[in-house]
Each structure stands twice: as C-alpha cells, then as structure tokens.
Amino acid sequence: MTTPETTFDTVLVANRGEIARRIIRTLRGLGIRSVAVYSDADAHAPHVREADEAVRIGAAPAAESYLDVEAIIAAAQATGADGIHPGYGFLSESVALAEACVGNGVVFIGPAVGALQIMGDKARARAHVAEHGVPVVPGFDATGLDDAQIRARADEVGYPLLVKPSAGGGGKGMEVVRSGDDLTAALTSARRIATAAFGDDSLVLERLVRRPRHIEVQVFGDRHGKVIALGERECTLQRRHQKVIEEAPAAHLPDAVRQRLLDAAVAAAGSVDYVGAGTVEFLVEADAVDEIFFIEMNTRLQVEHPVTEEVTGLDLVALQLRVAAGGALDDPPQVRGHAIEARVYAESPERGFLPSTGRVLRFTAPDGVRVDAAVETGSEVTGFYDPMIAKVIAVADDRATALRRLDAALARTVVLGVETNIAFLRALCRSERVVDGDLDTGLIETLLPLAPAEPTARMLASAASVIATPNAPGAGSLWQRRPGWRLGPAAPPSAAEFLTDDDRVVVVPTDAATGAAVARDDTGAIWASEQGLTMRLRPLTRRARMQRRLGERMPDAGPREPEGRAPMPGSIVAVHVADGAVVHAGDPLVSIEAMKMEHPVLAPHDGTVHLLVALGDQVRRDQPVARVSEQETA
Incomplete structure (x- = not known):
C-alpha cells in the first residue's frame, strides 16, 4: 500500500481491539511512536502489547474508560502525544474530544468540530445536504412537534415510514410504521431508546424504501479544499441495521448510478469543508437503482475500510495522518478488482445471535487473505464491548472469485472457546441470492x-x-479425564456421549476418525471446530446419563428442572420479580445484558421463585440465577 509521509512524532490511539492494532501497524510502518490506552478488561489485550507505550485509563465499562475524554487527554499529555486517532466507535465522532484536542494543543485525526456538529445530527445533516443538491428520502424532522402534528405530517409523506433518532447510529431506536394507527407506539419506543442510548429523544421520520440496498462512498478531504471519492462499498448484507458482509465495488451497479453516488458524496462532504476520512451513506432502491437517497455521513473511518484499501492500493490510516498533518491529497486512483469482508462475531446465530464470551482457547487465522483480528490464542472476550473479534477480507479480479475465496478462508478460520458466526457467514457466501448479487437489507432475515x-x-x-x-491436548485434569476408578488396568471407553448447547445427546465411538481442531475449557466442556463450524460439547457424566434416562421413562415422576439459567455471560440489569413470589411458566425473572444485548431469563414452570442473584451481579453462562419450586407452591 502507499504510505504517505507525515510530521507526527507520537500518536495516541483512543480505541481498542482490531482497529487499534490496525492503526498501530501503520504507525509502526511510518516510524511514528504509538501509544495505546486500555481499560482493566484489556490490560493483557494484543493492542496494549503491540504499542510502544500503553496507559491505563479506567475500569472495564466503556463509560469509565474509552468514553472518558478527560482520561484520553491526560494520557496524551502524559506521553507527549501530538496527535490522537480515535479509530471508529467510542469517541470517533465526539465533538467533546475534538474540542478538547484543540484546547490542549493536540491534533484530532478527524474532521473539524463544525463538520462533526452538522453531520452528527441526522436531522440537521439531512436538511444541510438537501440545500446542497444531495437527494434525500422524503420525510421530516419531528423536533418541536407534538404527536398530533407528527401524525399529520406522516400522513402527508405516506406509509410505510421509518422512525429514527436524530442522534446516534447503529440502528438503535429505529421503528418501522406500517400505518398511522401504529405511529404513537413507535414514537414512544423510539424516544425511550434514543433517550437511554444518546441522551436525546429528537426524531426524524422518513419514507421507508421497500427493498433497499445500503451503498456508501468513501470520501477524503484535505485542508486545502480538495475532496475526493475513493469508490463505493456495498453494505447491504446486514442484520438489525448492523453490517455483516461488505464489498467494494457494489454488485452490478450501473456506471451512471455509481457516478451519481460519487458526485453526491463529494458534494455532501464539500458542503462542510470536510477534512480527513469520512463515509457518505445512501439507500438505493434494489428494484429501481436509479433512485438514490442520502442517509447520513459518518465522520470517521469505517469498520469496512479494508475493502476500499484492497481495491485502491491505499493505506487509509496513513492518508488520514497525512491530511491531519496538513498534507495535500492526490487524485483518486482507479479501482481495481473486487474485495469482500466478513465480520466475525463472538455470538451464536442458532441461539438468536446471543453474544458469547470467554477465553479464546485457540485462534488460527487463514492464510492467503487479509485478517484484521482483535484476538489471539489466550485472549479474553468480555461482555463489556462490541462482539466483533475479527475481519476476514478476500480479494480477486472479479466478484465471484472473491466470494469463493472468502468462503474458503472462513472454512480455514478456527476459533475455540467462544461461539462465532463463521458457519453462518459461510452460508451467506454460498446463498444463491448473494452469489447472484440480488441484495437488499432484508435478505438475512x-x-x-x-x-x-x-x-x-x-x-x-x-x-x-x-x-x-x-494425554490428549486439552484433556484436562485426571478427575476430568477418567470415567471412574477400578482395580486393575482400565479399559478405554468404547463410546463417548455429549450434550450439545441445544440439549441434544450425541454418541460417538472413541475409535472413529479424528482431525477436527479441539480444546477443553476449564469447565470440562470440549470445543471442536471444522470447516468454520464450532461447537461446545459437554461430556455426559454417568449420573447425568442416568437422570436423563429416568426422565425419558417416567416424564411425570419427580420435579422438573427447577432452575432458570443464564443463556449468556453478562450482568444482571433488571430483576422482574420479588424473592418468594409465585410465578408462572414463561414469566420473566431477571434480565442479563452483555455486548449491548439484553436477554430475559424466564420461569421454567409454575412455582415459588427464589432469586440466586442480585441487580448488578456478573453471571456465567449456564449459571443458575433463580430457582422455582413447585412443591413449595403446592
């Protein structure tokens, strides 16, 4: 990649995970000293070790560390950093951090405060770019309107409508309204979520594009007034407004439409005198691709920036440093080939995409492709941060070959110790509609x-x-390995029985052909991986085997499973019942939050509940959180 010269001596990276490692890699290549920051949860994370210097900035919760502007500035001052790179997420679009950098003589490697203020508010950004000839979705800003006035304006625009918060992003608070009768409930829900997530309940209402494609343009601006576009990216494959697979260029996009997108993106960025890396996002109607609408502008580097790097040959982080130091931009290079990126998350698609946490017992990245990873063997995946743990990027001369290479690379990726979405990503790569490029944002659903x-x-x-x-690798302690004690030589068991996470029993001869990657965790469970599929298999003990067989023969004999268990590791964020209360099957008992997701634990049957946890407690996966007694109620 091209590596422009810069004048920075020391840059502090105000982020974590794979983006911190990726920025540090470029800094090292340019001979710039790097400073990492870390929370207590990340004290042993790879980005901390790879930086030239690292500074602790607070406790594990992001609000007490990575979102603490004062702690970031103090770390920069203590280490002599003359620039701060915010990565993406956290403080990357923070006006407060940008202003603090200006006030303390540190270069914010991002746009000016004015651009952050305009583009950081969806309603303001929408109105601003519309004045500069950028096409926007029909709709309106609901700020200052009561529900009756909003209903009248909504009826004028027409249904279906999308209700979304003006502040923030990531799909939080978005509600689809199919008719006027559904509007009041959607407004209430959107305001509540927006207030909790962003501290601002302002809303925007827009016409819902029925079969949208999400296409964005990578833009760059310098301090000399030049703004360029570095091609577009297809980000249509997403779930709940979170991108899953991205590619550059967009699939089957006519050249005329592509040029309109690039021109509109440059106009939007130029309207705020934009400096640095930014992304202008558009909706394109899949059934009428000549209809394009501005959504928003992200005033930062994007997670999916590697696909643009791979088809342009540029190092976008190095380009950010050049522009931040006052350097001028060259004309954009020609886009060559096709690149596709898959986001590997620590989550279980089969269990409703619940996040997974734990120690990574083994991580093996595939060769022959680019991998930007947040983890390595031995890393801890906690519930405090986003569940993305790696990005796998494949490149080829054409889209079909790139897609096949990505699928093959995912098959060679091994992650043991936490569940991942790798098998699901492979299924997406082979989906007939994905292969054909027949995309819309509802495809995954x-x-x-x-x-x-x-x-x-x-x-x-x-x-x-x-x-x-x-003596097998990962076999664990003597007490975990041996099925029992007997006088004389022990005969190896002829078969083993396991429980899967959906409570199925699987039996396998111990002399069958092996070859999959395996590791044993500290609970005795065995993690196995092959061709991108990873599963946790729990050895079935003799006692458990006997209890299951008795239950199968006499299903009505004895009490049923009395405990409600945590479906994922996390913290108790709500307690829905009082200790000693009578509950019914399916009643919510407590709610657990991890990695921005909240999940209720339900009563397994009718009975009297006894809570085993309290508000704020941290729990492990499968840990009993409440016991429901049928006998006590009777």
Missing part, C-alpha cells in the same frame, strides 16, 4: 431462524478422543 447446527463426525470423534486419551 429471510434465512432466519436457523436450525441447530449438527456437529460433524470428525468433530465428535476428535472430542471423544480427548475423553479417551489421558
């Missing part, structure tokens, strides 16, 4: 819900070999 995955024969055999072979 058509593939849901997902059936529980079936472990392969080699995964089961490899897991069984850990049980049968005392």
